[in-house]
Amino acid sequence: MIQGKTVLAIVPARGGSKGIPRKNIREVAGKPLIAWTIEEAKKSRYIDRLILSSDDDEIIEVAKAWGCEVPFKRPIELAQDDTPGIAPVLHALEFLPRYDYVILLQPTSPLRQADDIDSCLEKCLAADAKACVSVTEVTENPYWMYTLEKDGAMRQLIQTNDFFYRRQDLPQVYKLNGAIYVANYEWLLQSKSFLSQDTLAYVIPWERSIDIDTEKDLQYLNYEYFPKNSKT
Structure with missing residues (x-):
């Protein structure tokens, strides 16, 4: 909670991934990719509830093992290659109680920190903005x-x-950079997007902004950031 406002964080992780098969649970420095996001979200001073949205049983079990709540299983029709990124968020809001703010945390941004999450939310509230997203x-x-x-x-x-x-x-x-999306709950339901002319930017340094989209991204992350854990 922040300034008396409740905060919901959603981690979206579908099972299908053409660029990197089983991407969200691939190992990064000894733990699943998704675990990096879950751990930082759990360190947040403001997040009241952290949930996973996934269609995949294995991802669901991994997320639970790392302490993330999974209140429902995402319908397969909302886990396709052409599914808009906002769709899982709006679907989740249908099943959950109302919160004042919603945060989307994509597991493909493993180096974003809890302080980044909290600072992005703080900036949104300080400016009384409808949304704030991370950029680099x-x-x-x-x-x-x-x-x-x-x-x-x-x-x-x-x-x-x-x-x-x-x-x-x-x-x-x-x-x-895809790491953090923050929005006012009611505004998000109406706009159906985190992005508008009024959305604020929260800047994250490039070294914490790596976005895992390809096998090369994953290799770069392991070898450049965690060389002791890399397998040759």
Whole structure:
């Protein structure tokens, strides 16, 4: 609870994953990928209830073993490749009591910390915003990107009269890192999205923003961050 407001956190983890088979329970430094998110969420000072939304029996058992509540099993039709990310959240809200704030924590962001979760929520409340999501600064700035015409002519991706010759002069640009999504409960039900023109950004450093989407991402995480646990 924060400032008298109740907080629900949802960890979505479907069984199917084409990029990395059984991704959510693959081992990272000796424990399942999903366990990293569960552990940090349980350290939060504000989360009143932490639940898993999954269609997969094995993921459900793993989550329970790491202390995450599983109040229902997600319908298979909401666990497809083309299922919108908001769908499991809205489905969960149908089954649970009303909370003041909802937090979505994707297990593919294992390095986000409890302090990140709490700070993102604090920022949302301090500004009386409807939503706040985590972002990280991009390493490849789009102000240095171009499209090519058929004749090979270069066209700026972002049209501007300015030319930036030094990296230090580039405008700072950020991208969603998928780690934390916070929203007011009632607003989320109406908007059906964490993102709007009024959504605030909470910046997380790139070293805590790795998003596990491919086998290479998983290998990078293990070898760069946990070399002693990596198998050669």
